Amino acid sequence: MSHKVTIVTDSTADIPEELIRKYGIHIVPLRVLFGEETYADGVDLTSEQFYEKLKKVSVLPTTSQPSPTDFMDVYQSLLDENPERPIVSIHLSSGMSGTYQSAMLGKSLLETEGDITVLDSKSASYGYGLMVVQAAELAEQGKSAVEIAAAIEGMQQSRKLFFLVDTLEYLQKGGRIGKASAILGTLLNIKPILSIDEEGVIYAVEKVRGHKKAMARIIELFQKDLTGKRVNLAVGHTADPGSAIACAEQLRGHFTLNEVIYTNIGAVIGSHVGPGVIAIFMWPVPE
Known part of the structure; x- marks a missing residue:
């Protein structure tokens, strides 16, 4: 019996909320720091709230990637739910952020052996959000993790x-x-x-x-x-x-x-x- 692939990404994919819900995509948030205040991207702070806040501050906000433990926890909970189900995890370009490396480390910290494929999108925002949505559509159609990874590679070339x-x-x-x-x-x-x-x-x-x-x-x-x-x-x-x-x-x-x-x-x-x-x-x- 084939197990439908689960798709994981991070908040910088900027995927519209309705598509996240439609496909059950799992999002690991990055963080935005305004001075001492820390917000989970897309969880504690919407984009509208963010741009409003940006107008009022004198010091630019900084950002931080999820920790390897953040990824490990998400992968572990998915594997606890269904150990047989493969996971494809697609992330912000490693040329811009350490998020992909964090996901790789998170995978290596798992005690249970799961079928997890971590991909470097080599892109940002919906430049790879569109690949995540495509991956989720292929998962719905019952495609394997290998087929999904190959399709993502094709999209990297064509978009x-x-x-x-x-x-x-x-x-x-x-x-x-x-x-x-x-x-x-x-x-x-x-x-x-x-x-x-x-x-x-x-x-x-x-x-x-x-x-x-x-x-x-x-x-x-x-x-x-x-x-x-x-x-x-x-x-x-x-x-x-x-x-x-x-x-x-x-x-x-x-x-x-x-x-x-x-x-x-x-x-x-x-x-x-x-x-x-x-x-x-x-x-x-x-x-």
Whole structure:
């Protein structure tokens, strides 16, 4: 008898709540620290509350990854429920955070031997949230852990993402991008188009003057790979659904859209990119 695979991820996948519930995805939260106050991402602090709080503080928040014990506890409780059931655990890029390493350590601390596959998404936010949802859909269809891991690898190659930040101040302070780019970002309304490379590290694709030109350029970059294909689209926003809807409408004129998902960029990713970000994720509809 086959046992349906359980999917685990962490809170930086920024998966809409309705999809988490629909597929029974298990989320291990990262933490956001405002001075002495600590919040579990998505548990004690919604993205709306986070961006409100961000407006009022003088010192930028910091974040911390789950401990190996946090992962061990989640894996152990799932194995206690059903020792035969495989687990696929997909996490934030190891190029940006130690979360993946924590999950690996958590797995190694288990006393019971379980079938657990831990994957480094090499991405962030819904850039890998979309892979987690795909994994959950495949699990529903009764696919094995090996089949799910192979599908995720395929999606890593085929999905494309770009994001526009209002300011590079947050990425610079968090040490997530080179300082030179931050200086350029403050000059003359320069909008850097950012992406994530194959190693799972943020880089600047190019710098464009003004939001309008930046969006036009992003459309061109997507068209290189996805013209003529039916695509799924997800737009991530920092508690500003209006900007995400306007962005999707603009893209609708250039691509054959299948599914469109809007997602909040949560507190942990928000701490590193700041407010006013638009993140665009596109991937071909599986044949």
